[in-house]
Amino acid sequence: MIAAHLHLGRLPMDRPVQVREILALPLFDRAQASDFGIPCYMGTDTLGHAVYIIGFGSGARECSQAMESVLGIMGWAGEVFLVDVLDCIGVTARLGGMLSRRLGWVSLGRPLAAWGMLRSLEGLRRLVQSVKEVLASRHG
Amino acid sequence: MNVVYYSTRRGLAPQVAAAIHLRILPMEHPPNWFEWRRIPYRQGFTARDWGRLVFVGWRDGHGIFVMAYPPRNGPLVAKVINSIQELMDPGKTHFQLVDAGAGGDVFPWRGHTVPAAVRELYPHLVELVLGVERGLRG
Numbered sequence: 001m002i003a004a005h006l007h008l009g010r011l012p013m014d015r016p017v018q019v020r021e022i023l024a025l026p027l028f029d030r031a032q033a034s035d036f037g038i039p040c041y042m043g044t045d046t047l048g049h050a051v052y053i054i055g056f057g058s059g060a061r062e063c064s065q066a067m068e069s070v071l072g073i074m075g076w077a078g079e080v081f082l083v084d085v086l087d088c089i090g091v092t093a094r095l096g097g098m099l100s101r102r103l104g105w106v107s108l109g110r111p112l113a114a115w116g117m118l119r120s121l122e123g124l125r126r127l128v129q130s131v132k133e134v135l136a137s138r139h140g
Numbered sequence: 141m142n143v144v145y146y147s148t149r150r151g152l153a154p155q156v157a158a159a160i161h162l163r164i165l166p167m168e169h170p171p172n173w174f175e176w177r178r179i180p181y182r183q184g185f186t187a188r189d190w191g192r193l194v195f196v197g198w199r200d201g202h203g204i205f206v207m208a209y210p211p212r213n214g215p216l217v218a219k220v221i222n223s224i225q226e227l228m229d230p231g232k233t234h235f236q237l238v239d240a241g242a243g244g245d246v247f248p249w250r251g252h253t254v255p256a257a258v259r260e261l262y263p264h265l266v267e268l269v270l271g272v273e274r275g276l277r278g
């Protein structure tokens with residue numbers, strides 16, 4: 001979700017970000033288990049690419065295999081650029097998310113997740129930048 | 141349309157159903173050992189395959205697949221398949237998911253006989269496949 005906001009220019013790629021900016025994002029730390037597996041449209045970037053986020057919960061590997069299977073079988077693989085952001089997310093953000101979403105300790109977990117996201121922000125920015133470069137090269 | 145046979149019990153029922161659908165196995169009687177050996181992927185799948193749609197063959201213009209169904213996140217995988225096809229081609233169904241193990245399942249078997257459970261399940265699996273075929277025609 002943070003990566004999508006960076007991609008769409010709703011969070012800055014260069015200047016520092018405050019915890020309250022992360023907390024103010026409408027979907028931050030709001031995902032329910034029932035949202036997993038459903039793509040959520042976040043917006044369209046400057047090159048016209050629709051940006052979606054999708055959560056897989058604990059089923060990341062099998063869900064992404066299923067998704068890649070469907071895209072490959074239908075010949076849609078070239079139309080979708082899948083980006084796994086999980087490797088960029090540090091332990092603090094994951095712990096905060098778990099406390100908030102799984103255990104329901106929102107007042108503790110959500111600020112911790114936001115703070116963890118700030119610590120993971122540089123990695124996410126590098127990832128988003130590389131994605132944008134790949135998309136720009138495809139675009140022409 | 142593509143048909144994806146899977147089993148929440150994670151046995152071989154999808155492979156058997158797919159083989160019936162493709163007429164690799166007979167419709168009239170349970171398979172004998174020689175017929176049983178022709179079932180694609182009868183050794184089952186490993187965790188590395190979970191979530192993958194494995195192509196088994198074509199029949200009447202329909203792709204027949206089996207899915208290696210993961211133990212914990214099977215319903216989520218099915219949801220992903222449905223939501224991705226809805227996103228990419230709204231209102232159209234390209235993958236029909238069929239639970240082949242709803243009436244029971246057969247588990248990988250290394251012996252040199254047909255697993256005993258097959259005889260019991262076979263009529264049910266033939267009926268299931270005939271129902272799927274009727275749905276595809278109609």
